[in-house]
Amino acid sequence: MEILLAITVGILFSASLYLILKRSLIRVIIGILILSNAVNLVIFTMGRLTRGAPPLIEPDAYTAGAGIANALPQALILTAIVIGFGLFAFTLAIIYRYYLTTKNLRSDAMNDSETPVPHPFSFGKKEGK
Amino acid sequence: MLTAILVAFIIAFLAPLIVRVAKDYSGWVLSILPAGLFTYFMINYGEVGRGETIRETTVWLSGMDVELAFLLDGLSLTFALLITGIGTLVTIYAGGYMKGHRYLDRFLLILMLFMASMLGVVLSDNLIGLFIFWELTSVTSYLLIGFNNEKEESRSSALQALLITGLGGLALLGGLVIMGLAAGTMNISEILNSGDIIRDHPYYMGILILVLMGAFTKSAQFPVHFWLPGAMAAPTPVSAYLHSATMVKAGVYLLARLNPAMGSTEAWFYLVTGFGAVTMLTGAWLALVYTDLKRVLAYSTVMALGTITMLIGIGTDYALKTAAVFIVAHSLYKGALFMVAGSIDHEAGTRDVKLLGGLRKLMPVTAATAAIAALSMGGIPPMLGFIGKELVYETALNAGTFSLVLISMAVLANIAVVASSAIVAITPFYGEEKKTPKHAHEAPASMWLGPMILGTMGLLLGVFPSLADRSLFSASTSAISGVETSYYLSLWHGINLPLILSIITLAGGLTVFKFWNSLRETKAMQGYGIALGDTPKSIYESLLNGTLKFARFQIDVFQSGYLHRYMSTVIGVTVFGAAITLFLRADIVWPEYHDSVSFFEVTILILMIVAAVAAVVSKSALKSITALGLIGFAIALIYIQFSAPDLAITQILVETLTVILAALVLVKLPIPDVVDSMGTKLRDGFIALSGGALVTVLMLIILQGELNLELTEYFGENSYVVAHGKNIVNVILVDFRAFDTLGEIIVLGVAAFGIISLIKLYMNDKKEEQQP
Numbered sequence: 001m002e003i004l005l006a007i008t009v010g011i012l013f014s015a016s017l018y019l020i021l022k023r024s025l026i027r028v029i030i031g032i033l034i035l036s037n038a039v040n041l042v043i044f045t046m047g048r049l050t051r052g053a054p055p056l057i058e059p060d061a062y063t064a065g066a067g068i069a070n071a072l073p074q075a076l077i078l079t080a081i082v083i084g085f086g087l088f089a090f091t092l093a094i095i096y097r098y099y100l101t102t103k104n105l106r107s108d109a110m111n112d113s114e115t116p117v118p119h120p121f122s123f124g125k126k127e128g129k
Numbered sequence: 130m131l132t133a134i135l136v137a138f139i140i141a142f143l144a145p146l147i148v149r150v151a152k153d154y155s156g157w158v159l160s161i162l163p164a165g166l167f168t169y170f171m172i173n174y175g176e177v178g179r180g181e182t183i184r185e186t187t188v189w190l191s192g193m194d195v196e197l198a199f200l201l202d203g204l205s206l207t208f209a210l211l212i213t214g215i216g217t218l219v220t221i222y223a224g225g226y227m228k229g230h231r232y233l234d235r236f237l238l239i240l241m242l243f244m245a246s247m248l249g250v251v252l253s254d255n256l257i258g259l260f261i262f263w264e265l266t267s268v269t270s271y272l273l274i275g276f277n278n279e280k281e282e283s284r285s286s287a288l289q290a291l292l293i294t295g296l297g298g299l300a301l302l303g304g305l306v307i308m309g310l311a312a313g314t315m316n317i318s319e320i321l322n323s324g325d326i327i328r329d330h331p332y333y334m335g336i337l338i339l340v341l342m343g344a345f346t347k348s349a350q351f352p353v354h355f356w357l358p359g360a361m362a363a364p365t366p367v368s369a370y371l372h373s374a375t376m377v378k379a380g381v382y383l384l385a386r387l388n389p390a391m392g393s394t395e396a397w398f399y400l401v402t403g404f405g406a407v408t409m410l411t412g413a414w415l416a417l418v419y420t421d422l423k424r425v426l427a428y429s430t431v432m433a434l435g436t437i438t439m440l441i442g443i444g445t446d447y448a449l450k451t452a453a454v455f456i457v458a459h460s461l462y463k464g465a466l467f468m469v470a471g472s473i474d475h476e477a478g479t480r481d482v483k484l485l486g487g488l489r490k491l492m493p494v495t496a497a498t499a500a501i502a503a504l505s506m507g508g509i510p511p512m513l514g515f516i517g518k519e520l521v522y523e524t525a526l527n528a529g530t531f532s533l534v535l536i537s538m539a540v541l542a543n544i545a546v547v548a549s550s551a552i553v554a555i556t557p558f559y560g561e562e563k564k565t566p567k568h569a570h571e572a573p574a575s576m577w578l579g580p581m582i583l584g585t586m587g588l589l590l591g592v593f594p595s596l597a598d599r600s601l602f603s604a605s606t607s608a609i610s611g612v613e614t615s616y617y618l619s620l621w622h623g624i625n626l627p628l629i630l631s632i633i634t635l636a637g638g639l640t641v642f643k644f645w646n647s648l649r650e651t652k653a654m655q656g657y658g659i660a661l662g663d664t665p666k667s668i669y670e671s672l673l674n675g676t677l678k679f680a681r682f683q684i685d686v687f688q689s690g691y692l693h694r695y696m697s698t699v700i701g702v703t704v705f706g707a708a709i710t711l712f713l714r715a716d717i718v719w720p721e722y723h724d725s726v727s728f729f730e731v732t733i734l735i736l737m738i739v740a741a742v743a744a745v746v747s748k749s750a751l752k753s754i755t756a757l758g759l760i761g762f763a764i765a766l767i768y769i770q771f772s773a774p775d776l777a778i779t780q781i782l783v784e785t786l787t788v789i790l791a792a793l794v795l796v797k798l799p800i801p802d803v804v805d806s807m808g809t810k811l812r813d814g815f816i817a818l819s820g821g822a823l824v825t826v827l828m829l830i831i832l833q834g835e836l837n838l839e840l841t842e843y844f845g846e847n848s849y850v851v852a853h854g855k856n857i858v859n860v861i862l863v864d865f866r867a868f869d870t871l872g873e874i875i876v877l878g879v880a881a882f883g884i885i886s887l888i889k890l891y892m893n894d895k896k897e898e899q900q901p
Contacts, residue, residue: 001726005767006828008734012760014821015741017700021813023693024801030744030753033787037764042824044773046831054772057848057855064845064857069772072841075861077776079873085783086880089790093884096794097891105801111690 005045012038025095025105032091036084040077047073130185130199130252133166134245141241145234156224156575159237163216163244170201170209177206178600180613184254184318193257200254200318203604207453208251208375208382210601211460215374216244218579222468223366225575226475236276236364243269247375251382256305256315259383263301263347266376267294273371274363286359289669293346293356301343301383308336308390321389321611328394337396340387341404348380348434351408355666358427365471368423373430373463378456381437385452389611392444401442402531408435410538411661413545417641417649418658422470422480422553426463428662429506429549432542433459436521439535443528446610451520453605454618457597458505458517461587465502465580466553469495472576473557478566482552487562491569494577496558501584503554505591507547507638508631513591515631516618518543522627540630540637547638548645555642594618697816704820711823715830730770737763750795758788775858 012034019031047070055071057064064071099105140162151158173183182202189197201209223240227233246269249262268291275287309315311330312323320327327333344350349357360372371377384401391397412431419425433455440452472495474480477488489496505514521543525535571577590597598618607613622628641648648654687698740759747753761784768777805813844857844865854860862870 001724001730002832003829004726004731004734006825006832008737009828010821010825011738012741012821013824014817015745017820018745018813018817021693021696021700021816022805023803026750026753026795026798026800028692029791029795030757033757033791034741034744034760037760038824041764041767042828044768044771044776045828048836049771051771054774055845055857057845057857059855062849064848068845070836070838070841071844071857071861074773074776074858075866077773078779078858078862079869081776081779081783082873083876085787086877088787090880090883092790092794093887096798097887099798100891105798106803107692108803110692 001049002045005041005049009038009041009045012041023106023108025098025107028107029088029091029095033084033088036080036087040080040084043073043077043080130183130201131187131197133169134199134249134252137162137166137241137245137248141238141245144238144241148234148237153228154224155233155237156221159224159241160217160220162241163213163220166248167210167213167217170206170213173201173206174600177201177203177604180604180607182608186254189258195257195315196255197258198254198316198318199252201252202608203601203606204382204385204453204608205251207457207601207605208378209248211457212244212247212251212375215370215460215464215583218582219366219370219464219468221575222369222471222579223364225573226366226471227364232276236273239269239272239276240366240370243273243371243376247379250379254317256309256317256320259317260298260302260305263343263379263383264295264298266371266379267291267298267347270294270360270371270376273367274360276364276367277362280362283362286356286362290356290360292673293353293669297343297346297353300339300346304336304339304343307332307339311336312390317386321387324390324392324611327390333391333394334396337391337394337400340383340391341400344380344383345404345438346380347383348377348438349408349431350380350404350435350438351411351431351661352665353669354408354412354431355662355669357431358424358662359666361421361423361427365423365467365474368427369464369467369471373426373467374460377430377434378437378460381434381441381452381456384438384441385449385605385609388441388444388449388609392441398442398444402439402528402535403442405435405438405440405442406535406538408432409439409542410435413542413549415658415662416549417545417552417645418654418662420482420649422473422482422557423467425482425549425552426466426470429546430459430463432546433463436539436542440521440524441609443524443535444610445524445527446606446612447520447527448524449609450602450606450618451517451524452609453602454513454520454594455517456605457590457601458513458587461583461590462502462505462512462514465498465583465587466506466550468576468580468583469499469502470553472572472580473569475576476567476572477557477569482556484563484565485557486560487558488565488569489558490562492558492571494581495572498577498580498584499554499558501588502580503550505584505587506550506553507635508543509635510621511588511591513587513594516591516594518634519622519627519631520618522630526626536630540634543634544637544641547635548641551639551642552645697813700820701816704816704823707827708819708823711826711830730767733763733766733770748800750798750800751792754788754791754795757791758784761787773858775856 016031016034016038019027019034022028022031050067050069053068055064055069055074095105098110102109140159144159147158148155176183182200184201185199187197189195220237220240223237224233227236230236243266246262246265250259250266253259253262271287271291274290275283277283308320308327311327311332312320314320314323327336330336346353346356357372357377361368363372409432412428412433412435416425416428416432419428437452437455437459440448440455470480472492473485473488476492476495477485479485501512505512508514508518521539522536525539526532528535594602595618602618689695737760740756740763744753744756744760747756761780765777765780765784768774768780844861848854848857848860848865852860852864854864
């Protein structure tokens, strides 16, 4: 199963990278969302997969029994899911605000708002010439 | 000695306060500091003359072998006395020269800071300490050259000097560090004793070139000699002090100091002697191209620096002794002449010799001072300069294979020097009286006292060289050569070859001076000035401009301003960089892995793949969001199937929110009409597929490795016993890693604030615009 998951994650990565490379900001944000999900799956798979044994301690035991799932990656992913959501919401707000200001959703139109490059300076010439 | 330097730094920072109180007498009052230090060093005069050296060490950074170590031997004493002695006179002079200047306080502050730093350079007994003080002198020199910062010329000259000496400083740091590593210590005294280790070290050539770059840039050797005339944009007291008597000699000081560790190899001889001799000859004749007094003096300073470098390169005891004498002689007469040039400029309003003449009657004291100093510069008995020049000739005659070349170069150079000294001492003062921009009259006492004393010292030491012979010249020679020397100077050597050459030099120089006005205008002379004076400068400028152009080219390539290009660059470089490394370093084998896969699991995976393809292919936002939701919920199913209920719950909640949010916002927005060409699609597809493949391969490689379960086991054993929770994942989040969770909450809070300010505030502004 790990091998099949690795291949699936690869396909998810390809899809998200392709979308991120596009100029439409809608596609970019969908790419970012897929990427954050795919990354979580990488971490999960790397902690190895266990079926039917959640990382819980038995009611009458003091320590974890053998053979339960790896708790550490799960804790990491839990944080990552929530942070990923925060990132998504913020990015979405930026894109929305960008649209409100420019009525446009193309990333290649963004540098219209850049300050123009200053006049080139050069040594050995008098000022004002 | 640490105390002396610290006191100098502290008083430097008090200088503005002192100026406020002492006003027009600031120069006199502040000169007490260098005069006091001069006295302090004079106390050790006899002791150093007996061949003793004084060391002081204070640990500074104990772990890094950096200590504040100071050493007083003949060489450092000579320099310390020059720095403090001339420093005293220059401070007094500056008080007169800059009288009533708005920023006299600032000027004296930097001047005192420079003096303290320069003392640090010549007293340091640690490579790192020496380097720090070295750079401090570059910085203070920069501030002083650019002192008239409202002038464009001052600013660009200051920057030019800083860039050139700074570049040299960087090279020097490299050289010193490698030298320190090679010798196993940063302590200069110890390094000087382990010269054989350094000379035989495989990196010797590298150390040599780096150190020479530092020394040559600082001492304005050909081909970077042009920064020194440029530095004449500084007020004249600075030119007299930094750019003739002291700072520019830091380079030759370094060569002399490190001579026992690096000298007497063939490479050393060729490089140091060669650059020195070429600089000597080039500088000497460049002085005759210009009519600006300071420029004439600046180029003759370049000549002197070249001569000293050449002497250190030759490296015989005799040559080193000559270098020691020449350093002192030059500092005395050149400091005096610069101050004289400053006085002329100050009183007559110009320092262009074409506009000056007959000042002798108006400024008799200055004229006399100029004459004494110029006699020394021209090498006429009984001045110290005469002894210096005779010694140079004697050294060049005994330089072995190359003696014929070196003696010709020396005589030619000195002919030009005789002519320049005549230009400085005769042209402005004799001949018909010319009308000058300001009505000239004698300079105040503060401005003739300094040059007068320096000029007289040149005479005094010329007649009685024994006054300084033992403690300064011989002790310096011992320090430079690393062995005890006992050769003593005298003014008169009888009629010998150097004396005959001196007479030829004098006659030649005076002839050149006689025809100087027409000689200067000749095409040959002007062409020489352009070729060796201006061309190196324009090469430097075009190199700088080339750097700027290259930077701009780089910016245009990498900073296109287009998001998709940045993304392609970042992702492409990451993916292919990692892929190449992986291909080169790891053996990739298909993992042997046996595991059952259920129909349910495979269905989930297929669902995900189909959704991913749909997200890429679909043109509508709604379809893409649906596909996105599918992927998210399929991942939740994977979490359930593989024992992660907490993850599944969170994933379902967050995914639902995400889809709702995305649908709410994105569906309302128009789809941008971007059509990618087939080429772009293929390129992006190639990058994306490579990235995906790389991730798969990396995962497969990791799956073959051992999993480190140390932390997992720790949490399993302690989550109930220590933290009283049975859900291990929850315990990790809220207990063991509680600060991470707090950070996560803060991130979400910040994101929320960001969203409010992005959307809500914009809406408010809109409303206000609509209802004015």
